[in-house]
Amino acid sequence: xxxxxxxxxxxxxxxxxxxxxxxxxxxxxxxxxxxxxxxxxxxxxxxxxxxxxxxxxxxxxxxxxxxxxxxxxxxxxxxxxxxxxxxxxxxxxxxxxxxxxxxxxxxxxxxxxxxxxxxxxxxxxxxxxxxxxxxxxxxxxxxxxxxxxxxxxxxxxxxxxxxxxxxxxxxxxxxxxxxxxxxxxxxxxxxxxxxxxxxxxxxxxxxxxxxxxxxxxxxxxxxxxxxxxxxxxxxxxxxxxxx
Numbered sequence: 001x002x003x004x005x006x007x008x009x010x011x012x013x014x015x016x017x018x019x020x021x022x023x024x025x026x027x028x029x030x031x032x033x034x035x036x037x038x039x040x041x042x043x044x045x046x047x048x049x050x051x052x053x054x055x056x057x058x059x060x061x062x063x064x065x066x067x068x069x070x071x072x073x074x075x076x077x078x079x080x081x082x083x084x085x086x087x088x089x090x091x092x093x094x095x096x097x098x099x100x101x102x103x104x105x106x107x108x109x110x111x112x113x114x115x116x117x118x119x120x121x122x123x124x125x126x127x128x129x130x131x132x133x134x135x136x137x138x139x140x141x142x143x144x145x146x147x148x149x150x151x152x153x154x155x156x157x158x159x160x161x162x163x164x165x166x167x168x169x170x171x172x173x174x175x176x177x178x179x180x181x182x183x184x185x186x187x188x189x190x191x192x193x194x195x196x197x198x199x200x201x202x203x204x205x206x207x208x209x210x211x212x213x214x215x216x217x218x219x220x221x222x223x224x225x226x227x228x229x230x231x232x233x234x235x236x237x238x239x240x241x242x243x
Contacts, residue, residue: 005143009135010150012071012083014041014198017110017207019071021049023060023091033060039069039128040110040193040200040207043155046127047087048103050114053122061126065090069128085135087148089128100125102156109163109192110200110207152195158219159194166191166226173230177201181235183208194222210235 018038025033035057042048047069051058061067072084094100103125108115117123133145154162166174167190178189178201187204194200198211212225229235 002143002145005135005137005141006145006148008083008137009085009133009143009145009148010045011197011209011211012073012085012135013047013087013148014195014200015209016071016074019047019069021057021067021069023057023067024064025056026060026063027056033057037069038111040107041149041152041195042103042106042127044151045149045195046129047089048107049091049126049128050107050111050123051126053124058124061091065092067091067128083135083137085133085148087128087130088132088134089130091126091128094125094127103127105160106155106193110202112202150196153217154194154196154219154222162194162219162222163191170226170230173226174201176230177210177235178203180229180232181208181210199226 017040018036020034021037022032022034025031033056035055037049037051037057039047039049057067067089069087069089070084071087072079073082076082094103104115107125114123130149133148135143135145135148137143152159171188174189174191177183178185183189183201184203184206189201189203192200192202192207196215196217198209201208201210212222213228214225216222216225
């Protein structure tokens, strides 16, 4: 049963883009400290955050890197009947210039406004290295999972090129994806990221993940999936998506 829970747990992490980061309080020893943070996934599939050096959670992490990130399905009417995932992890700041540049290139596609306050204030990229996961898929569907993350085979130039190409040359296809999937239409949508299982669209300040009909491991397979979806009359039912 636990193996069957890995994919929906990972998809929940992909679908959401903010969670509650709980750290060990430095000023109140023994008490957990929770704060809301936005995140995207890095090349290895781990949560990537941009946090201020003066923030309380940063001081806490510098003293003790052990933390957890709680992610739940947004806009759920009954939070106990839907999926939620707790990622228990150790947080590490990125220090190598190449790692920081790669993180910035990806993170700013998801959160473009972050580039402005990152330059104006003291913010650093941190990555959560998962140790274990607790996934609850609904009533009675409770699992401990050791391995949930999946590396993104397109991270880097391949993903950046596909994203730029779609945003520049295929805005109508992106608008079609939005209409098919019933996403908000109040603001123009742009492609923010692509992974082997789906794609992220940025609409206004919101991030939305849409699954591919099947897993894609090459840029050619991604292109075929995007063409197939552009011609579709409806978005694939999650039940029909390849397990």
